């Protein structure tokens with residue numbers, strides 16, 4: 001069944017996020033549509049929403065499995081000052097985790113930096129793409145994908161590492177409610193992020209990664225060590241076996257033992 005946009009709008013409590021919606025039954029990737037809209041001058045908060053993606057993508061050029069009518073695939077166009085762009089990588093997964101908790105009672109964890117996981121399997125991911133012009137940021141495209149009513153066992157490639165709310169709860173979840181709660185949380189957390197460290201602390205307290213021995217891969221570069229902490233920008237602080245500490249801005253974490 002297709003999304004009931006009116007039911008989403010009725011629940012919206014935001015000032016600007018989701019106040020302009022571009023809704024598509026099928027597209028390549030909501031990130032592509034968002035980029036075109038942003039280039040055309042779409043206002044901050046514009047939401048691109050698709051029922052299906054034929055070329056949904058994840059971080060590191062991976063494919064995001066995006067069957068029709070089951071899950072949430074969206075991109076929010078943001079136009080932050082350059083110094084606020086980093087907080088999007090904290091705010092977006094935290095808003096997903098809190099919205100899932102609010103709507104379902106599950107307590108998702110976050111795998112640094114922005115995978116949302118339940119029972120060790122990935123429920124949602126966030127792709128953030130930015131366009132820079134000189135010293136300033138033209139826009140940021142914040143794209144969460146959440147596995148909602150997807151019978152994940154039908155997707156044999158990812159069934160071992162991914163999950164959906166359907167798998168966890170053995171019932172359907174209202175995509176409209178989850179989407180509206182996410183948009184409300186996302187704007188609220190984004191607006192309150194500069195007012196001290198509580199957003200960072202909320203995100204940190206959900207991180208599954210801290211205190212674990214990890215391998216962090218970024219392009220061809222691999223670093224191993226103890227995931228000690230995160231800094232105020234959300235970077236991972238890794239204590240290496242020789243005692244040196246490195247600050248890691250981006251990468252893919254694999255847990256070791």
Ligand code: BTN
Nearest residue numbers: 029056057058059074125143145
């Ligand atoms: C990841 O964990 O690798 C990020 C996955 C992000 C998937 C979403 S679905 C909506 C948006 N459009 C895309 O093509 N990707 C993101």
